[in-house]
Amino acid sequence: MTAPQDDRPVLQISGYSLAYETPEGNVAALEDVTLDIRRGETHALVGESGSGKSSLAWAILRYLPPNARETAGQILLSGEDLRDKTQAQMEALRGRRIAMVFQDPSAALNPAMRLGDQIAEVFMRHRGMNRDEAWAAGQAALEHTGILHPDRIMRRYPHEASGGEKQRVVIATAFACNPELIVFDEPTTALDILTAQQILDLFLRLRAESGVAALYISHDLGLVGRIADRVSVIHNGRIVEAGPVHEVFSAPRADYTRDLMAAVPRPEMRIAVPDPDPAPPLLRVSGISVSYGGPGRIARMLGSKGQPFYGARDVGFDIRPGELLGLVGASGSGKSTMAQVISGLRDFEGEVAFGDRRFRARRAFDRDYRRAVQIVFQHPDASLNPRQTIGGILSRPLRLYGLVPRAQVPARVRELLETVLLPPEFAARYPHELSGGQKQRVAIARAFAAEPKLVICDEITAALDVSVQAAVARLLTGLQRRSGAACLFITHDLNLIRQLAHRIAVMQKGRLVDDFDVAEAESPARHPYTRALLEAVPLPAELQGVPAP
Amino acid sequence: MREILRNPAGLVGSVLLVIVLAAAVLGPFVAPYDPQQFHAASRLQGPSAAFWLGTDQYGRDLLSRLLNGAPATVLFGLGATALGVGAGSIIGVVAGVAGGRVDSVIMRVLDGLLAMPELLFTLLIVTFLGGGTSQAMLAVAVTFTPGMARIARSAVLSVRTRDYVQAAIARGESRAWIVGREVLPNALGPIIVEATIRVSFAIMIGATLGFLGLGAQPPSTEWGLMVAEARQFMFRNPWCVAVPGVAIAVTAMGFNLFGDALRDAFDPRRRRI
Numbered sequence: 156m157t158a159p160q161d162d163r164p165v166l167q168i169s170g171y172s173l174a175y176e177t178p179e180g181n182v183a184a185l186e187d188v189t190l191d192i193r194r195g196e197t198h199a200l201v202g203e204s205g206s207g208k209s210s211l212a213w214a215i216l217r218y219l220p221p222n223a224r225e226t227a228g229q230i231l232l233s234g235e236d237l238r239d240k241t242q243a244q245m246e247a248l249r250g251r252r253i254a255m256v257f258q259d260p261s262a263a264l265n266p267a268m269r270l271g272d273q274i275a276e277v278f279m280r281h282r283g284m285n286r287d288e289a290w291a292a293g294q295a296a297l298e299h300t301g302i303l304h305p306d307r308i309m310r311r312y313p314h315e316a317s318g319g320e321k322q323r324v325v326i327a328t329a330f331a332c333n334p335e336l337i338v339f340d341e342p343t344t345a346l347d348i349l350t351a352q353q354i355l356d357l358f359l360r361l362r363a364e365s366g367v368a369a370l371y372i373s374h375d376l377g378l379v380g381r382i383a384d385r386v387s388v389i390h391n392g393r394i395v396e397a398g399p400v401h402e403v404f405s406a407p408r409a410d411y412t413r414d415l416m417a418a419v420p421r422p423e424m425r426i427a428v429p430d431p432d433p434a435p436p437l438l439r440v441s442g443i444s445v446s447y448g449g450p451g452r453i454a455r456m457l458g459s460k461g462q463p464f465y466g467a468r469d470v471g472f473d474i475r476p477g478e479l480l481g482l483v484g485a486s487g488s489g490k491s492t493m494a495q496v497i498s499g500l501r502d503f504e505g506e507v508a509f510g511d512r513r514f515r516a517r518r519a520f521d522r523d524y525r526r527a528v529q530i531v532f533q534h535p536d537a538s539l540n541p542r543q544t545i546g547g548i549l550s551r552p553l554r555l556y557g558l559v560p561r562a563q564v565p566a567r568v569r570e571l572l573e574t575v576l577l578p579p580e581f582a583a584r585y586p587h588e589l590s591g592g593q594k595q596r597v598a599i600a601r602a603f604a605a606e607p608k609l610v611i612c613d614e615i616t617a618a619l620d621v622s623v624q625a626a627v628a629r630l631l632t633g634l635q636r637r638s639g640a641a642c643l644f645i646t647h648d649l650n651l652i653r654q655l656a657h658r659i660a661v662m663q664k665g666r667l668v669d670d671f672d673v674a675e676a677e678s679p680a681r682h683p684y685t686r687a688l689l690e691a692v693p694l695p696a697e698l699q700g701v702p703a704p
Numbered sequence: 705m706r707e708i709l710r711n712p713a714g715l716v717g718s719v720l721l722v723i724v725l726a727a728a729v730l731g732p733f734v735a736p737y738d739p740q741q742f743h744a745a746s747r748l749q750g751p752s753a754a755f756w757l758g759t760d761q762y763g764r765d766l767l768s769r770l771l772n773g774a775p776a777t778v779l780f781g782l783g784a785t786a787l788g789v790g791a792g793s794i795i796g797v798v799a800g801v802a803g804g805r806v807d808s809v810i811m812r813v814l815d816g817l818l819a820m821p822e823l824l825f826t827l828l829i830v831t832f833l834g835g836g837t838s839q840a841m842l843a844v845a846v847t848f849t850p851g852m853a854r855i856a857r858s859a860v861l862s863v864r865t866r867d868y869v870q871a872a873i874a875r876g877e878s879r880a881w882i883v884g885r886e887v888l889p890n891a892l893g894p895i896i897v898e899a900t901i902r903v904s905f906a907i908m909i910g911a912t913l914g915f916l917g918l919g920a921q922p923p924s925t926e927w928g929l930m931v932a933e934a935r936q937f938m939f940r941n942p943w944c945v946a947v948p949g950v951a952i953a954v955t956a957m958g959f960n961l962f963g964d965a966l967r968d969a970f971d972p973r974r975r976r977i
Binding site for chain 2: 521525532537551552
C-alpha cells in the first residue's frame with residue numbers, strides 16, 4: 156500500500172445523526188457523531204445501555220430498522236460513502252470489507268449448520284472458492300485462532316462447541332477475508348472471565364498480524380484500557396469525549412467520563428459493613444448435591460445407563476450473622492444452583508442448617524425459614540410481576556407474613572421505598588414505567604420488607620450499567636448495616652466482590668474449590684483457579700494510574 | 705383499545721365487528737318483514753326498493769332473514785368459543801401448573817385428539833350427538849378444546865419459570881395465589897387473542913355444519929343453512945347465496961382482524977411505554 160492511502164482513515168464518520176420514528180415523534184438516537192479509525196487502530200466506543208452505541212454499529216453495517224431516519228452526516232469507508240451504497244453493493248461489502256463480531260456467539264451462529272460450513276461460506280461468497288478450497292481455507296483460519304483440533308471443530312454443530320470455541324469461529328469468520336474494518340460489539344460480555352481473557356489475547360494477536368481497523372464497542376472501562384488506542388465516550392447519542400485512551404483515562408475532561416471512571420469497582424475501596432463479631436454460623440450448608448437429567452425409574456428399568464449431570468456436588472460453606480459471603484465462579488459453575496437450593500427453589504441432597512434448625516429436603520422448608528431467607532434475582536425486568544403495581548409488590552411480604560397491621564401497610568410501603576431511595580409516589584406505578592436500576596431497588600426493598608436474616612443476591616448487579624451497579628451495591632450494604640442481615644452475594648465481578656465481601660467462596664464445575672477471607676485474596680496459598688480468575692480481571696489500576704476520586 | 709384502533713387492520717376489524725354485533729342485537733327488531741313470510745309473487749328476485757337484498761325461493765325477504773339469523777349465528781360462534789376456550793384453558797393450566805406426569809398424560813391424550821382434522825372431528829361428534837344447534841355448538845367446543853389447552857399450557861409454561869413466580873415460591877406463597885395472581889394474569893393475553901381468532905373459525909364451522917344439514921334445521925335463519933337451502937337456486941338468483949355467504953365472510957374477517965390487532969397490542973415488543 157502507498158503512503159497517502161495509509162493516511163486516509165479506514166472509517167470516517169462525520170456529523171452523523173440518526174433518529175427513530177415512533178408514533179410519539181422522532182427519538183434521536185445519535186447526534187452529530189464524528190469519529191475516525193485508521194489502519195491498525197482500535198477505537199473503543201464506551202457507553203451505557205441506550206447510549207446509541209449499537210445504533211452506530213448498525214448504521215455502519217447499513218442494517219437499520221425501517222423506522223430509522225438518518226438526518227445528517229456521512230459514513231465513509233476508505234473514502235466511499237456507505238450511505239450511497241445499494242442493498243446489493245452492501246451485501247457484497249459485508250464480510251469482505253466490513254465484518255462484525257457479535258456479543259453472543261451462540262446467537263450469531265446458525266444452529267442448523269456445521270461450524271465449518273459457516274466459515275467456508277464466507278470464502279465461497281467473497282473469494283469465489285469452491286467448497287473444498289473454502290473448507291481448507293476455513294480450517295486454516297480456525298487453526299490460526301489457536302483452537303485445538305480445528306478439523307474436529309469444523310465438523311461440529313454450534314451446540315456441540317463451547318462458548319469460547321464458538322466465539323473463535325465467529326472471529327475467524329470475521330477475519331477470513333482480511334476486511335478493512337471489523338466492528339466488535341461486546342465480544343466477551345457473554346463469556347466467562349477466563350475464556351474472555353483468551354478471546355482478548357486472540358483479538359490482540361490477530362489485530363497485530365492483519366493491521367485491521369477495529370471499532371470496539373464496550374461498557375467495560377478496564378477492558379478498553381487494555382486493548383484500545385483511542386476511545387470515544389458516548390452518552391445519550393452524543394460523543395462527550397474522545398481521544399487517546401491514556402489521555403482520556405488519566406485526565407477525563409467530561410463530567411460523564413469522570414462519573415463512569417468513579418463507578419468502576421476498585422478492590423481497595425471497601426464499601427462493606429464492618430466485620431461481624433465471631434458468632435456461630437447463621438446458615439451452614441453441607442454436602443449439598445444437585446443433579447439433573449438422571450434416568451427416570453422406567454428408563455432405568457429399560458436399561459438406560461445415562462449419567463446425571465451434577466449442578467452442584469458436595470458443596471459446603473457457612474455464613475455468619477451480619478456477614479457478606481461472596482460466591483464467585485464462571486457461568487455454569489453452580490453458583491445460582493446454590494442460591495436456588497438455599498431459597499428453596501430446587502430439590503437437593505445434603506443438609507441446610509439454619510440457626511438451630513436442620514433441613515434435609517426442599518419440602519421441609521416452612522414459612523418461617525422462607526421469611527428469614529429472601530432472594531433477589533439477576534434480571535429486575537423478570538423478577539417483578541408486570542401486572543402488579545410497585546405498591547402491590549412491596550406490600551405482599553408484609554401481608555403474607557403479617558409483619559405490620561393491615562392499616563399500616565401503605566405507610567410501611569412508602570417507608571420501604573424511601574429506604575431504597577425511591578420516591579413514595581412510585582407505589583402507584585407499574586414495573587415497566589421504571590428503569591432497570593429502579594426496578595432492582597424495588598426487588599431489594601421487597602427482600603428486605605420481610606425483615607430477613609439472610610438475603611441471597613444472585614448476580615443482582617450483572618444486568619445493570621456500571622454507574623447504577625455501584626449505587627445498588629452501596630444501597631445493599633447500607634441496608635445490611637441497618638438491618639443486620641447476612642448476605643450471600645453471587646457474582647462473577649471479582650473487583651466488586653472484593654469491595655463488598657468479608658469472605659469469598661469460589662466454585663468451579665459444581666464444586667467448591669476455595670473459601671477465604673477477602674484480605675487473603677492475593678495470598679500465594681490460593682487455589683490455582685482462584686488465582687487465574689483474579690489475574691484475568693483487568694484491575695482499575697490499569698486505567699493508566701487514574702487517581703481514585 | 706386505542707392501540708388496536710391505530711392499527712389499520714384493527715380499525716377495519718373493529719368496524720366490521722361493530723356492524724355485525726349491532727345486527728345481532730338490533731337485527732330482529734329492525735327487519736322490515738317477518739323472516740318466514742312468503743311473498744309468492746316475488747320469488748328469487750334481485751335487490752329492489754321493496755326487498756333491498758332480494759328474495760329467496762319462497763319469496764322470503766333476504767335482508768329480514770339475514771338480520772334475524774345474525775343473533776343465532778354470532779351467538780353460535782361466541783358460545784362455542786367460550787365453551788371450548790373455557791374447557792381448554794382449564795385443562796391447559798392444570799397441565800402446565802402440575803407439570804411432570806400429569807402434564808405428560810394430559811398432553812398425550814390431547815395430541816391424539818389433535819391428530820384428527822378439525823371438521824372431521826366435529827362431524828364425528830355431531831353424528832354421535834345428533835343434529836341441531838346446541839349439539840353443533842357442543843361439537844365445535846369439543847373440537848376447540850385440545851388446541852386451546854395446548855396454547856394455555858404453553859402460555860403458563862412460559863410464565864411459570866419467570867423470576868417473579870420463582871420469587872413467589874421462595875416467599876412461601878400458596879399454590880392458589882401463585883396460579884391466580886402471578887401466573888394467570890400474565891398468561892391470559894395469548895389465550896384471549898387466540899379466542900377472538902377462533903370465533904371466526906367457530907362461525908365458519910357452524911355454517912359448514914348448517915350447510916351439511918347437521919347444524920341448525922329449517923326453517924331456521926342461521927346463515928350457513930341459508931346458503932345450503934338456496935344452493936339449488938344459485939343460478940336463478942345468485943343473491944340468495946351471496947348475501948348470507950358475504951355476511952359469514954364479513955363476520956369471520958371482523959373477528960380475525962380484531963384478533964390479529966389484539967395480538968399485536970398484547971405483544972410487549974410492539975407495545976410502547
